[in-house]
Amino acid sequence: xxxxxxxxxxxxxxxxxxxxxxGYMELNRFAGANDELIPIHxxxxxxxxxAKLPDVIVMGNLxxxxxxxxxxxxxxxxxxxxxxxxxxxxxxxxxxxxTAKAVVKAKRxxxxxxxxxxxxxVENGKGEKTAPGRAVVALPARV
Amino acid sequence: MGNKVITKxxxxxxxxxxxxxxxxxxxHDIQKFAQAIAWPNKPNPLYYDEEHGKKSKYGSIIAPPSxxxxxxxxxxxxxxxxxTMGKYxxxxxxxxxxxxxxxxxxxDVLTARGKLSSLKESxxxxxxxxxxxxxxxxxxxxxxxxxxxxxxxxxxxxGPDQVRKE
Numbered sequence: 606x607x608x609x610x611x612x613x614x615x616x617x618x619x620x621x622x623x624x625x626x627x628g629y630m631e632l633n634r635f636a637g638a639n640d641e642l643i644p645i646h647x648x649x650x651x652x653x654x655x656a657k658l659p660d661v662i663v664m665g666n667l668x669x670x671x672x673x674x675x676x677x678x679x680x681x682x683x684x685x686x687x688x689x690x691x692x693x694x695x696x697x698x699x700x701x702x703x704t705a706k707a708v709v710k711a712k713r714x715x716x717x718x719x720x721x722x723x724x725x726x727v728e729n730g731k732g733e734k735t736a737p738g739r740a741v742v743a744l745p746a747r748v
Numbered sequence: 749m750g751n752k753v754i755t756k757x758x759x760x761x762x763x764x765x766x767x768x769x770x771x772x773x774x775x776h777d778i779q780k781f782a783q784a785i786a787w788p789n790k791p792n793p794l795y796y797d798e799e800h801g802k803k804s805k806y807g808s809i810i811a812p813p814s815x816x817x818x819x820x821x822x823x824x825x826x827x828x829x830x831x832t833m834g835k836y837x838x839x840x841x842x843x844x845x846x847x848x849x850x851x852x853x854x855x856d857v858l859t860a861r862g863k864l865s866s867l868k869e870s871x872x873x874x875x876x877x878x879x880x881x882x883x884x885x886x887x888x889x890x891x892x893x894x895x896x897x898x899x900x901x902x903x904x905x906x907g908p909d910q911v912r913k914e
Contacts, residue, residue, distance in 0.1 A: 631787055638777075638784035639818045665841055666817040670785035673813040674792075682794050682804050685848070686813035692843035692901075 608681030611712065611719035611744040620679045620707040620723070623671055627663045628700050635667045649699075663701065665693040668727040668736040671705040675725060676742055679707075683745045687720070691738030695729070702730040707740070719746045752911035753877045754867050758832040765861040766824045775854035777818070778811045785812060811852035816896050817844070821860035821885035826902070829864050829881065834910055842880065842901030849894050857890040865899070875908030 625631065636647050641664055644651035652661045669691050676686055697703060707725035714720070721744060726737040775798075782795035793800035794810060801809035852858070866882035883900045 631784075634784040634787050638780040640820075641818075665844070666814065667785070669814050669817065669844065670812065674785060677792060677794075677813065687848055689814060689846045689848075690843070691845075693841050 607683040607745040609679060609684065609744055611721070611746040612748075614709055614712055614721055614744065616709050616711060618709045620675050620709075622707075623674045623678065623705040624702065625671060625704075626700060626702045627667065627697065629661070632661060632663060632667070632699055635664060635670070639664065639666055641666060658696070659698045661699045663697040663699065663703070665691070665736060668693070668697070668703065668705070669738070671703060671727060672707065672725045672736075672738060672740070675705045675707045676723070676740060680742060680744060685743040686740060687743055688741040689738065690740070691736055693736050695733060695735040697727075697729055697735050703727050703735075710739075718743050720744075751869055752871075753833055753836075753869050753879050753906050755832055758829060758864075758867060761829055761832065761864045762867065763863055763865070765863045766821075766828070767861075769820055769824065769860045769862075771819060771858050771860070773811070773852055773854060773856045773858060775809070778809060778815065778852075778854060781815055781818060782809075782812055785814075806851055806853065808853050813848060814846065815852060816846050816848070816887065816898050819858065819860060819887065819898070821862045821887070821898060822883055822900055825862035825864060825883055825885075833879070834906070836879065836904040836910060837876070837907045838905045840903040840905075842903040844901070845899040847897045849896060850889075852889075852895060856895070858887045858895060859889075860885050860887050872905070875911070877906040877911050879904040879906060 645656050652658045705727050707723045711722040721742050723740045726734045728734050779796050782791040795812045862885040865884040868880040869877045881902045885898045887896045889895050
């Protein structure tokens with residue numbers, strides 16, 4: 606049995622959000638796993654003194670991964686993320702509390718595929734959308 | 749008004765594919781990625797737990813949806829484009845787009861080819877220019893099937909002293 610079926614999805618529905626404090630551990634683990642070994646994400650000394658930032662900043666790619674967690678935690682193994690689009694509007698400094706959210710914008714059928722269009726984004730602790738995006742996911746249907 | 753940053757040499761690179769970049773996907777790469785995106789929570793078993801993967805409809809663990817961000821495909825193309833235009837003040841990641849056509853599994857061998865897909869510039873109030881570069885890359889697996897497409901927008905700000913005069 607699938608976790609979520611296409612028929613049960615409602616336009617306007619908000620998915621359960623994903624909140625995380627993105628600390629040094631989260632950034633460094635992701636830097637390694639994503640092969641994104643860039644000083645502004647890893648080296649506080651460099652970030653502060655050379656790049657003149659308050660501290661190291663969260664990778665856009667990590668914010669995108671958190672948005673994907675919203676989709677996959679909701680839809681389970683039978684959800685397929687077909688398309689992702691994201692733009693990086695504002696920096697998030699390490700230790701910021703990030704919340705990834707998604708809301709259903711439309712449902713449609715394309716051939717045999719049952720597709721759901723979503724707006725998704727990451728917001729910072731002040732509720733500002735620092736990385737807005739969109740996704741298309743495929744879900745199983747009951748029929 | 750003519751371009752102040754974009755050159756004919758740069759435009760000639762639009763659509764020209766890079767040499768193939770081959771990556772073998774190892775199980776541990778997928779598991780490490782799964783762990784990093786979930787930390788400090790437990791990784792999603794579909795991307796981490798081999799027993800869970802075997803029982804899934806995929807028959808093995810698969811890569812998380814945005815795993816493509818860890819793939820190399822863009823560097824070579826950016827390096828080829830860079831010398832065709834002048835120095836800029838600051839560069840930024842304008843955004844990404846990914847399309848996923850089939851799951852990436854341990855043992856897959858993916859071949860990527862990147863290309864410059866678009867060039868656009870717009871004037872800035874200070875007399876400088878914002879250059880918008882679009883890149884695109886396809887990932888093809890060992891069966892010759894398309895696994896994913898990645899699109900990347902890079903933004904570059906040129907100061908008024910870094911652009912061609914009219």
